[in-house]
Amino acid sequence: MRIEGLLTTLPFIIGAGVLSVMDIVPSWVPGIPVLILAILLIGVLPAKRYRSRGYQMSDDRLRVVKGVMFHSDTVVPFSRVQHLDVEQGPLERGFGIARLILHTAGTHNASVTLPGLAHADATAMREEIRQHVKRESL
Known part of the structure; x- marks a missing residue:
């Protein structure tokens, strides 16, 4: 479940990286939401899904x-x-x-x-x- 979460988060991480490299926005702007998303999809939700089965x-x-x-x-x-x-x-x-x-x-x-x-x-x-x-x- 954690690998599924990582694979789901990966496009957002790549998108945030592209935005940061191209200096379209400051690196922290996409970084914070992507970090929160990664914590939820890789850390929190898989544990809840595992306990609920x-x-x-x-x-x-x-x-x-x-x-x-x-x-x-x-x-x-x-x-x-x-x-x-x-x-x-x-x-x-x-x-x-x-x-x-x-x-x-x-x-x-x-x-x-x-x-x-x-x-x-x-x-x-x-x-x-x-x-x-x-x-x-x-």
């Missing part, structure tokens, strides 16, 4: 809670699961984390994503949920 897996359902400003509490019964995915982007692969995605029957919240899991944990959860789904379908 969680999950709980029981015998027949997965509960996923997330959101800083807009709180979401989603319960997915295993009987509604159609298929499961474990995905990794390049940054996630570099850090050994993955996303578990549950695709469900229905149109509202048809897929629920659980990001930031260790790859081994995501795979183990996928297999455990798959076993639950398999037992219920028999």
Whole structure:
């Protein structure tokens, strides 16, 4: 999350640097807002987002809670699961984390994503949920 914040802030840092080098405005004018933005996007928000996420897996359902400003509490019964995915982007692969995605029957919240899991944990959860789904379908 901090790397995402850095990548989001990077164009603003470059823009502030260009304005400073070209002497269009004094260097502190774009520097202060960009510094505040960087502190928020790299330091404060990722910590809040991390603390606001969680999950709980029981015998027949997965509960996923997330959101800083807009709180979401989603319960997915295993009987509604159609298929499961474990995905990794390049940054996630570099850090050994993955996303578990549950695709469900229905149109509202048809897929629920659980990001930031260790790859081994995501795979183990996928297999455990798959076993639950398999037992219920028999």
